[in-house]
Amino acid sequence: MVFQSSTYGKVLVLDGVIQLTERDECAYQEMISHLPLCSIPNPKKVLVIGGGDGGVLREVARHSSVEHIDICEIDEMVVTVSKEFFPEVAVGYDDPRVNLLIGDGVAFLKAAPEGSYDAVIVDSSDPIGPAKELFEKPFFESVARALRPGGVVCTQAESIWLHMHIIEDIVSNCRDIFKGSVNYAWTTVPTYPSGVIGFMLCSTDGPTVDFKHPVNPIDKAEDNGTEKRPLKFYNAEIHSAAFCLPSFAKRVIEPKANSS
């Protein structure tokens, strides 16, 4: 469903759940994309699972080092509807580096060649529903296999206010699978339940990735004479701040670090 709201612009709804609004989509799309891509030097090959609206593509395309972007979306209608009603989001598809595949992300990753991506971004719907598998161990194993050593994944990971039990399971799964670093970050998205959304950021065994201190700044891209719209939400400070958790969440997610 697409509808026009009185104060948040047009709204995209899937299975009864708000996916994006014109007013606040910037926070989600910019954070889920730049948290991983600004954490590694020179990302070249990126895979997006889900994200059929094109907003993540729009953000990934800001990175001039990126040479190729695969996107695997299961629901072609999301792509069609986004192109018709959300041109400022679907603009991501205009980039010539984008290769769209309609299909099941789980199957796609199983078949993907080993070590082929610098970054995987999982822009999924909630774990209760069709995206359930995208939060389970076999999927994370496929992601880890498809990443190069020291490659990174960023997955949508629910709300610290509402879903701490789910988050605890996701963190535990990720700690088992990803042998680099495993971190939780969050940001504000007013139209998502409780007004926040979280992200799991993990890296595979290999060159160390310190997600909390981005090494690949993009803030200045808007000054580079490009014609892209400036970043609305993301900057280097908010990148680092996103990893600072309220105490109630920190006790569950980072129990060992809880003394600070």
Add this chain to the structure above:
Amino acid sequence: MVFQSSTYGKVLVLDGVIQLTERDECAYQEMISHLPLCSIPNPKKVLVIGGGDGGVLREVARHSSVEHIDICEIDEMVVTVSKEFFPEVAVGYDDPRVNLLIGDGVAFLKAAPEGSYDAVIVDSSDPIGPAKELFEKPFFESVARALRPGGVVCTQAESIWLHMHIIEDIVSNCRDIFKGSVNYAWTTVPTYPSGVIGFMLCSTDGPTVDFKHPVNPIDKAEDNGTEKRPLKFYNAEIHSAAFCLPSFAKRVIEPKANSS
């Protein structure tokens, strides 16, 4: 109005606007109290304007350096209702350092002796309505006069997603009045409009206050053998992170610093 909600516990509503819920009041009360009090060494005398529910008192009382807490609340029924329905919030009134005055905060501050407080916390409702005066220059002038040199004020300051024009005016007023530092911070409160709430943090001319780097940690208070409930939300990292603004807000609030 007080009602029992299905997932956020009991809810306190004033003039049709949610003031607090049992589930998420910790974020607001802890942040509006500890952002100012952890930014100065040894706060002793504190004034709370509004805050009749007692939650800010509960948090201020965690600071063992504090010797006296005045609270000026205009609406006695808020105090009565909070004591009846929200005992874990109204517990703040049990502290012997608390001195409750029922009256108009604007008049109280005008009559307050000069330089008498280390910190003033303005826990007000929205600027459209009865609390309008608490966002205007004459009120800020009274606050500045009532603070000691290098004293601090923290005022509720609306949502970056919804009220940037109001915030721009508040920031401008504060820059005119407070000759120390003037900063904007924000945090997540799911049941407030857009799911976030902001705070203005200002200091008067005198010893420098660097709000972004707290000098008076309270995190460890919960280990001190006190019987108080542990902090649910606030910690030193989330204190500093609260001052990191999304780019769209930074361009308005910190235009000169926008190059970083």
